[in-house]
Amino acid sequence: MSADGRAPAAGPRxxxxxxxxxxxxxxxxxxFVERGWTVAGLDLHADxxxxxxxxxxxxxxxVSRAVRDIEAEHGVIDAALTAAGHYEMLxxxxxxxxRWRRMLRVHLGGAVNIARAxxxxxxxxxxxxxxxxxxxxxxxxxxGDAHYAAAKGGVIGLVRSLAxxxxxxxxxxxxxxxxxxxxxxxxxDSPWRDPGFLATLPAGRLAxxxxxxxxxxxxxxxxxxxxxxxxxxxxxxxx
Amino acid sequence: xxxxxxxxLSTDGLRVACVDIVDDPGLRILADEINGYAVVADCSDAAxxxxxxxxxxxxxxxxxxxxxxxxxxxMSPLAEHDPDDWWRVVDTNLGGTFLLIREALPGxxxxxxxxxxxxxxxxxxxxxxxxTAYCASKAGLISLTKTLGRELAPEGIIVNxxxxxxxxxxxxxxxxxxxxxxxxxxxxxxxxxIPLGRIGRPSDVAAVxxxxxxxxxxxxxxxxxxxxxxxxxxxx
Numbered sequence: 463m464s465a466d467g468r469a470p471a472a473g474p475r476x477x478x479x480x481x482x483x484x485x486x487x488x489x490x491x492x493x494f495v496e497r498g499w500t501v502a503g504l505d506l507h508a509d510x511x512x513x514x515x516x517x518x519x520x521x522x523x524x525v526s527r528a529v530r531d532i533e534a535e536h537g538v539i540d541a542a543l544t545a546a547g548h549y550e551m552l553x554x555x556x557x558x559x560x561r562w563r564r565m566l567r568v569h570l571g572g573a574v575n576i577a578r579a580x581x582x583x584x585x586x587x588x589x590x591x592x593x594x595x596x597x598x599x600x601x602x603x604x605x606g607d608a609h610y611a612a613a614k615g616g617v618i619g620l621v622r623s624l625a626x627x628x629x630x631x632x633x634x635x636x637x638x639x640x641x642x643x644x645x646x647x648x649x650x651d652s653p654w655r656d657p658g659f660l661a662t663l664p665a666g667r668l669a670x671x672x673x674x675x676x677x678x679x680x681x682x683x684x685x686x687x688x689x690x691x692x693x694x695x696x697x698x699x700x701x
Numbered sequence: 702x703x704x705x706x707x708x709x710l711s712t713d714g715l716r717v718a719c720v721d722i723v724d725d726p727g728l729r730i731l732a733d734e735i736n737g738y739a740v741v742a743d744c745s746d747a748a749x750x751x752x753x754x755x756x757x758x759x760x761x762x763x764x765x766x767x768x769x770x771x772x773x774x775x776m777s778p779l780a781e782h783d784p785d786d787w788w789r790v791v792d793t794n795l796g797g798t799f800l801l802i803r804e805a806l807p808g809x810x811x812x813x814x815x816x817x818x819x820x821x822x823x824x825x826x827x828x829x830x831x832x833t834a835y836c837a838s839k840a841g842l843i844s845l846t847k848t849l850g851r852e853l854a855p856e857g858i859i860v861n862x863x864x865x866x867x868x869x870x871x872x873x874x875x876x877x878x879x880x881x882x883x884x885x886x887x888x889x890x891x892x893x894x895i896p897l898g899r900i901g902r903p904s905d906v907a908a909v910x911x912x913x914x915x916x917x918x919x920x921x922x923x924x925x926x927x928x929x930x931x932x933x934x935x936x937x
Contacts (some may be wrong), residue, residue, distance in 0.1 A: 504855075602867055622934040629896035629931045641920065664854035669920035677921070680912040687866075687905035690934030694924050698854050701847045701925035 475622065477531065477682070480504045480519050480572055481510070481546030485645030486595055489671030490543055497679065504576075505546065516521050519546045519572030521562075522579075529579035541591040541682045542580045544573045544617075549647045551606035560610050569613035573620055581628065590633040591682050595674070596692065598599040598641045602700035614639075618692055620659050625690030634689040636681045641696025646669040656661045664698030702820070702870050704731050704768045705903030706910050711735035713911055715766060718757040720744065722771070744771045744797035745789075754804040762841045763808040764935025766896040766914045767799040769842075770820040773874065776831045789832040794838035795845065802849065806858070819846045820906070823866040825927050826937045839864075843925055843937060850923020859922055861913050864937055867891045868901040897930035 477494050478551060481487030482503025491501045501513060504525065508516025515528045532537060534680070547569050552561065558581070573594045584590025599607045600614035619638065624635040642654035648668075660667055673695050681693065694700060707717045708731075712812030724741045732739035738760045744748040757764060766811040773793040775786050798819055824832055825839025846862035853860055867873075869888065874884045877887040892899050909926050912918070925937035 549704075596849075607897035619934070621840070624936055625931040626896050630898060633895075633899070634931075664851045664922050665859075665920050666855055667920070673920050674919050676915065676926050677912075680908075684908040685905075685914065686908070687897065687899075687901040687928050688909070689925050690876050692935040693926060695710040695918065695923070697920045698850060698922035701850055 471648060474498075474500055474537075475540040476500045476502065476532070476538065478502050478504065478532060478542040478576070479537055480517075480542075480544045480576060481595075482514050483507045483509060485545070485647055486640070486643060486671050487543075487545035488672045489675040490545060492674070493675035493679055494682075497683075500536050502536060504528055512683070519544070519575055520567035522571075522575045525572075525575040526579045530577075533583065538583055538587060539580050539590070539595070542576050543593040543678055543682075544576050545595045546572045547595070548649070549610055551604075551653075552609070553606060554608045561666070564615065565609040565613045569610075570616040570620065573617050577620070577624060581624075581633065584633045585628070585631045588632040590628075592621075592624065592628075592633065592635040593678055593681050594635075594637045596637045596639045598639050598694060598696040598700040601639055601692070601694070604605045621692065622690050629689055634681075634685070636685070636688060636690070637692040638674060638677050638681070639692050639694045639700075640669050640674050641694070641699035642668050643674060644670055664701070667697060669695050669697055702865070702868060702903045702906050703768075705769055705907040706770060707731060707737060708735055709907035709911050710768075710837050710914060711737060715914070715931065716761045718753075718761060718764075720753055720771070744769075744801060745773075745793040747800050750797070750800040751881075754808070758808060763812050763910060764805050765809070765812070765814070765916075766816045766818070767801060767805040767911055768818045768820065768914075769861040770802050772822075772838075773891045774822070774835050774875075776835065777829050780837060782850070788821060788835035791818040791838045791841070794835070795841040798842055798845065802845075802860075806853075809858045810856065813857050814916065815855050816916070817849070817852075817858065817860040818910050818913045819860065821862045821864045821925065822845070823864050823927065823933060826864050826925070826927065826933055846925065847923045854922045857919070859919055860922065862925045863906060863907050863909050863913070864925050864933075865931070866901060866921065866932045867895065868903060868928075870903060870904060873900075895932055897898070899930065901928060901930060 483505035503514035503519040596617040597614040621637040820837040821842040849860040
């Protein structure tokens with residue numbers, strides 16, 4: 463039995479996780495490995511010992527090549543989770559074209575690229591599951607978060623549309639919109655770590671990457687009638 | 702749906718007190734099957750709900766998880782809806798859940814932890830013709846959840862809601878009789894309107910209850926999980 467008290471799933475199943483080297487992606491990778499899944503990672507930082515391929519998720523050619531390699535090595539992909547991303551706060555006038563482009567290409571582009579690479583296989587088998595990490599900032603917005611919130615909001619639109627498009631072929635698509643989470647994405651001096659800010663949250667604390675991973679396990683393994691939904695473990699930041 | 706939730710939580714390792722308004726042999730059989738505890742009570746009756754918690758406390762100890770799943774459903778065009786019946790829907794669904802939560806709090810406060818799961822409805826999110834009382838009660842439950850999510854999370858008591866869509870429960874037979882069609886035909890016609898192509902099973906809702914009752918997840922607060930086969934897609 464794993465920490466959440468449920469028996470690991472029977473039989474080998476394969477999950478692809480982007481951003482698998484750190485933060486939420488690493489926690490998701492760990493949770494599914496513990497439950498008996500084969501987990502292949504995509505990350506800017508390759509780590510063969512943990513099955514992590516060095517890929518920039520904004521590069522659709524590199525993503526589809528990596529997914530083909532993973533399928534060749536492990537067989538069919540049962541589920542995919544997109545967690546690759548970066549975060550920065552900037553007033554809108556200071557978001558230059560390159561920063562805007564990069565934010566959209568990594569978060570929204572990364573999710574689209576994974577979907578395009580894994581959906582054909584899922585469609586042909588009539589089952590599969592996609593989970594995209596978005597953000598509470600896509601729902602509630604945030605000062606200085608224009609490009610991040612726009613990219614993550616795009617991910618929510620993608621999730622809802624893919625949920626409809628892929629439901630008839632048995633593929634579920636959901637999002638997780640964490641609030642501030644205790645990952646390397648939040649710098650030590652991040653305003654989201656400020657005790658004054660945390661005191662404004664109903665839960666009074668950051669979410670842990672393990673809680674996000676537990677939510678991913680729920681969506682992939684147990685949420686058979688849930689699709690197009692955004693689950694928000696955000697400490698009550700957006701209710 | 703209540704039986705599926707009780708079975709799932711029992712599988713998860715909880716002792717489950719099963720409360721129902723009807724003193725049906727099935728209630729005792731279910732409670733025996735899962736080594737739980739059966740209580741007959743009307744959840745819209747304040748004194749009865751208080752008595753439930755006294756008896757459950759005696760039988761099983763402090764309540765860690767409350768699932769407010771009971772409901773009364775009555776449909777009518779607004780102008781023709783008997784006011785007493787209209788209020789019975791609201792008082793049972795919304796008022797009864799208020800009573801259950803109020804009576805669960807002292808035990809949860811003693812332990813400094815708790816999980817409260819409110820069963821709302823897709824109709825509480827999107828509305829439905831001829832269902833003003835039911836929709837108002839279920840939408841009220843969503844606001845109750847959001848407010849108590851904020852109010853109680855600082856104490857470690859976590860409140861969330863589930864909004865199921867069409868689930869295969871005895872209500873479908875009521876719908877079939879009202880439409881003058883067979884049960885299978887109403888199942889098929891509902892399934893045709895759901896993107897995933899099927900209606901839900903009680904165990905689908907129980908799976909979400911299992912997740913929301915997990916003590917390891919404390920950062921999901923005041924949220925509504927929609928379990929409806931992609932029918933509404935995050936609209937709550």
